[in-house]
Each structure stands twice: as structure tokens, then as C-alpha cells.
Amino acid sequence: MPVTLLNSPEASSLPVYAVEADALDACQAPKAAIAWAKANGFSGAAATVLTIPGESGALAGAFFGLGNSDAANPLAAGALARQLPEGDWHFADVPKQAELALLGLLLGSYAFTRYGKKPRNTLRFRVPEGVDASRVERLANGCILARDLINTPAGDMGPDALEDATRALASEHGATLSVTLGDDLLKENLPMIHAVGRAAEAAPRLLDLKWGRENAPKVTLVGKGVCFDTGGLDLKPAAGMLLMKKDMGGAANVLGLASMIMAAKLDVRLRVLIPAVENAVAGNAFRPGDVLTSRKGLTVEIGNTDAEGRLVLADAMALADEEEPELLIDMATLTGAARVALGPDVPPFYTDNEALADALAQASESVADPLWRMPLWKPYLSRLDSKIADINNVSLDGFAGSPIAGLFLGRFVEKAKSWAHFDIYGWNPAEKPYAPVGGEAQGIRAIERVLVQRYGAGA
């Protein structure tokens, strides 16, 4: 990582002075430095950085703008990782939300370098007092894993590569991975995963990772692993297909979350289920009008092959549900409708468990990981009625697309003690101080917070 953390105070590191909007005079920096800032028109605007020269022309420090403190995002410290020159640095004063500031730095230093783009400047940053650096690193590593997986194009991140990445994570933490591949999906009664993925060159599969003490509370994460979504026979138009390498964003996010959980050694029996498929077009593709029989036994009429995520998730979630987990979480780039409702940066989540909803909303706020609850509005279930099967995979009009997709999934969850569904975008369409354009982790730091509250920080 281009930003590494200094645990012991280094006498030589340079100070970063945080400045609220138009509050230069309140800053602890030397008078000459403040005069320099004024001469340069630096006003403390959010996420701006100005370096300070020393007497001999060497660097003496930097100013960092916090902007209007009410609107300030603590992760905006990431701008430092993107703008400071190479060297050793520290915050002149411990930032208000120091853990998030440090996390912002690590996240802001991220670049996707697999295809030759240069990494960002190498910085070393002193850990502010009272901050648990290893926790911050666990969180950053999980988010960066999710970003890397999403950013890798489908040509290099097909179902096989997603399996490899899952296996690598499993072996790093002593987890087990079992894989149900190709026609074995039919033998193991996972027919909808097979139907969606069978037209692709790479065989569809279900990845099943397990970790932790067998008798610990069961927490199961299910992630949509559609490595590319052409829409199937109801093909997407070019503009809608362009970004569909990110349709395994749910899988990438649950793997990032799993890495946080395992690195923190939370006392849970973790299970991660990823249906890894490509929604491709070929002579053996599933068709509009087909009726699939799901693992659960419910028959599903295919109104549109582009509503494939809910199909592969339904079989994985039915399997998850069979062992009655204490908490079932699924994450998926499930609907365009979620973006229409809340935009790319605020994923909606759905649950009927009030305590879980409250915990998630609070955690989301406290760790600056946006989430917003939307309703599983039961009367809308009738919009999925089918003339010939138990349920259709789409409703006829576009109304409430994201809630209805959630209701569809809910038909496959019965025994889990609690369940939450996250309809994420998995992508930053615009650069942020703590993130470049590209794949993004969403919601997993908030979920991690809730899991730590419930299952202890571990060893």
C-alpha cells in the first residue's frame, strides 16, 4: 500500500495542520506558514492541500482543509494520500474522528495498478494517539480487496478467477472452500445457478467458504457473483452493458467483509456463499418464458433473463437458510432501480428485523459508510404473480424495482433468525477524496461494526 503506518513517533515526520473553512487564524501552525497559506489563497476548503516550505526550501509541513465542519466527511483525509509529496507525515493535532481519518488515508492511497497504471506516492503516516492501527488496516484491506476484484475486467475475473480469489482468501485465514461446479449444480439441486450460468464458456459454480468455531453463532454472507451481465437473451443495450464487469460487486463486497471478520477473529461460524456465473448468450441460454424450478421447489417464470441476479441468489439463499443461520446477509448489484431511487453512493438495505435495521443505520452513520433502509412492502409481492408458475422473476411495470427484487429474495428465506439484503452499486462514478473512479466497497464497514458489537472484537 502506498501509505504505510508509523507506529512509533518519528522525530523527523512533517506536520499536517487541519484547517476548518476560513479559520486559518485558529490554526496552530507557525505565523509564517499561515501567512504563506493566505498568500496562496488557501482557505481551508474541504479536501484541499497546501504544502509549506521550510527555510532551506525543504518541506516543512502541509495544510489540509476540512471545509465546513458540519458537512465534513472524516474520510476526506484521503485527499492527503492523493496530494502530499512522498515522505513521513503526522497530524499536528489528533483529528476528531481519528480512526476514520486514518482509514481515509489508506483508502485514498488506493490505485488499481494491475494493467500498468502507476501507484500513488509512497507516504508514511504516524498513527494518531488512541487509534487501533491494526483495526484500520483490516478495514482498509477488506475494502481494497473488494475494489480490486470489481475493477478487474470480466476477461480476467470470470467465475474461475473469482473462485481463485476466494480460495486465496480462504487459505490466508485457514478457512475451507468447497465448490459445486457445472452439472454438479444439478445433482446438488442448485438448478437456477446452473440455468443462468450454463451458456457461458466458464462453467457456473457455487463457492462455499466456511470459517470459525463450529458452535459459534452462524453468520452467512451471500454475494451476487455475476462476473459479467450481458442481460442474457433479453440483451442489455451497449450503455447498460459497459460497466457490467462490476456485477460481481456483491461477491467482492462479501469477500471484503469476510476478510475483515476473519482478520479480527470474530467469534462467529462464518459462511460465505457465492454463486459465480456469467450471464451470457448462446444456444443453450435460458429464455424469456422458461420456467425454472428452484432449489426451494418454487417454480419461477422468467419474465426477463436480465433479472438473473435474484435467480442465482435465490438458490444460494435457500441453501443458506437450511441451516437456520442467526444472521443472513446478502449483497448484490441487483437493480438499476436502486440507483434511480438513491443514487450511486447510498445503497438501500432491506430487513424486517427492527433491531438489525437500527443497528445498521447507527453503524452506517458512525463509520461514514452510507446506507438507507427501504421497505419490504409485502403488498407488492402480488406484482410478481405468474399465470403459470409460483412466481415471476420481474414485475410488468418498473415501479419499486429494488423493493420488489428484495421481496423476491425474501420468498427464499424462511428459517434464518434475521436477514438483511443490500442492493449496492459497487462503483464510484466520480472521484472522491478517499476513492478514485471505479469499484467500491459499500456497506461492509457498517456491517462489520454491527458484527463487532454483537460478536466481540476477538483476539
Ligand code: BES
Ligand atoms: N446487474 C443488473 C442491475 C444493475 C444494472 C445494477 C446497472 C447496477 C447498474 C441486474 O442484473 C439487472 O439487469 N436488473 C434489471 C432488472 C429488470 C430486468 C427487472 C434492471 O435493473 O434493469
Ligand code: MN
Ligand atoms: Mn441483469
Ligand code: ZN
Ligand atoms: Zn446483473
